[in-house]
Amino acid sequence: MDDEAAETRPAGRRRRGAALVAAIHDAAIAEVLEVGLGRMTMEGIARRAGAAKTSLYRRWTSPHDLLLDALRDAFPQEVPSPASDDLRGDLIEALRQMVGWMGSPQARAVAAIMTERDRHPGLAEALFERVFEPRGGRFTRTVLRHYAACGAIDGALVTPVVADIGEALVIKYFTDTGVPPDDDTITAIVDQAVLPAVGAPLGR
Amino acid sequence: MDDEAAETRPAGRRRRGAALVAAIHDAAIAEVLEVGLGRMTMEGIARRAGAAKTSLYRRWTSPHDLLLDALRDAFPQEVPSPASDDLRGDLIEALRQMVGWMGSPQARAVAAIMTERDRHPGLAEALFERVFEPRGGRFTRTVLRHYAACGAIDGALVTPVVADIGEALVIKYFTDTGVPPDDDTITAIVDQAVLPAVGAPLGR
DNA sequence: CTTCTTAGATACGGAAGCGTTGCTTATATC
DNA sequence: GATATAAGCAACGCTTCCGTATCTAAGAAG
Numbered sequence: 001m002d003d004e005a006a007e008t009r010p011a012g013r014r015r016r017g018a019a020l021v022a023a024i025h026d027a028a029i030a031e032v033l034e035v036g037l038g039r040m041t042m043e044g045i046a047r048r049a050g051a052a053k054t055s056l057y058r059r060w061t062s063p064h065d066l067l068l069d070a071l072r073d074a075f076p077q078e079v080p081s082p083a084s085d086d087l088r089g090d091l092i093e094a095l096r097q098m099v100g101w102m103g104s105p106q107a108r109a110v111a112a113i114m115t116e117r118d119r120h121p122g123l124a125e126a127l128f129e130r131v132f133e134p135r136g137g138r139f140t141r142t143v144l145r146h147y148a149a150c151g152a153i154d155g156a157l158v159t160p161v162v163a164d165i166g167e168a169l170v171i172k173y174f175t176d177t178g179v180p181p182d183d184d185t186i187t188a189i190v191d192q193a194v195l196p197a198v199g200a201p202l203g204r
Numbered sequence: 205m206d207d208e209a210a211e212t213r214p215a216g217r218r219r220r221g222a223a224l225v226a227a228i229h230d231a232a233i234a235e236v237l238e239v240g241l242g243r244m245t246m247e248g249i250a251r252r253a254g255a256a257k258t259s260l261y262r263r264w265t266s267p268h269d270l271l272l273d274a275l276r277d278a279f280p281q282e283v284p285s286p287a288s289d290d291l292r293g294d295l296i297e298a299l300r301q302m303v304g305w306m307g308s309p310q311a312r313a314v315a316a317i318m319t320e321r322d323r324h325p326g327l328a329e330a331l332f333e334r335v336f337e338p339r340g341g342r343f344t345r346t347v348l349r350h351y352a353a354c355g356a357i358d359g360a361l362v363t364p365v366v367a368d369i370g371e372a373l374v375i376k377y378f379t380d381t382g383v384p385p386d387d388d389t390i391t392a393i394v395d396q397a398v399l400p401a402v403g404a405p406l407g408r
Numbered sequence: 409c410t411t412c413t414t415a416g417a418t419a420c421g422g423a424a425g426c427g428t429t430g431c432t433t434a435t436a437t438c
Numbered sequence: 439g440a441t442a443t444a445a446g447c448a449a450c451g452c453t454t455c456c457g458t459a460t461c462t463a464a465g466a467a468g
Contacts, residue, residue, distance in 0.1 A: 168372035
């Protein structure tokens, strides 16, 4: 994910332009994941990228500025929802996609910014303005809306709260245990929490 | 919350023993909330507490050590569950208590440690071992178990996933918006997500 | 091959935190 | 009031990062 860098590069070759920028972007994301938002440093990013500090200061003014740039380049991550006529299966698949997305370095960098938003308010704002729009049940909500439009479930039940149930439980599982939920857990979340809220029969 | 410190203390008075320790504990918690886990420093805590750096090093070996000590002193926060025969009301009350608890400096310090657990694994472990046991639906779970025991709801439906629904949605609301959910939102969470999962009638 | 652009290497003075030391002085105890 | 305990204070050499400046050398363009 990083390491097209320092040691690997045969001393006599120099990256320029886009290739160099990409390497620095990767280094910035790797850096925030390893040392955290509060300990990001131009020197650290340069070291990790195998680039000269000078090359960073030529383009960016601060680690945060650089990080935002890196994230904007890495997004958007659009999540298409394949809609068959299997509500339960589509919900499970949506949460599976979410879990996969959460594992990406970009997503974890965003999470790091979100959790420290009160310490760096400007950064969180800029993330929203410049990178992507927040506040989403972007995964299950898409699915639920589709089936509500079909008439398969009652559209009045697809409230903001209900559209967040699946995502909320995935996130809580992740922060509680430190690992993403496996398929069995995802299935349990859909069967025991999401489906009941949209009026599907209980008990599975 | 902090500031029994520096400027306020009339130059000729010295705190000792427990009073000093308490002031330093407060300063440590305030410090982690302001600068974050990664930027906590012995000098910073000492400055905030209006104490000498020496006095910290006499008792603790690192900012993390000190922080853990401060948290252990501030806990436990037991949450009793007043059980009448109003499931819905008790669920709402439980989540209200949770929101209140989340606002405390101690809880936010714990949250800071949890969100950076991969950066400081030892700290998160020590928090569990030395301070309190994790992994809870400690709020709504207590309520749901009570009513399951009474036979008011089906005990088989009170799974780990279901016991986490309320807390998960409160947490997600908080991290998404940056502010705790108000009473209307809490009510919506209970009505639209928790109650359906335990077989209560929909729609409300 | 020549030239222009741009990355790399190195050094800088300054700031801040580190963990420790030696010493002074306030507070508690007898 | 004398004495033991414990806190404050100031300075130490060391490290890391800051932002900048200077100089060399690799890559691209003509």
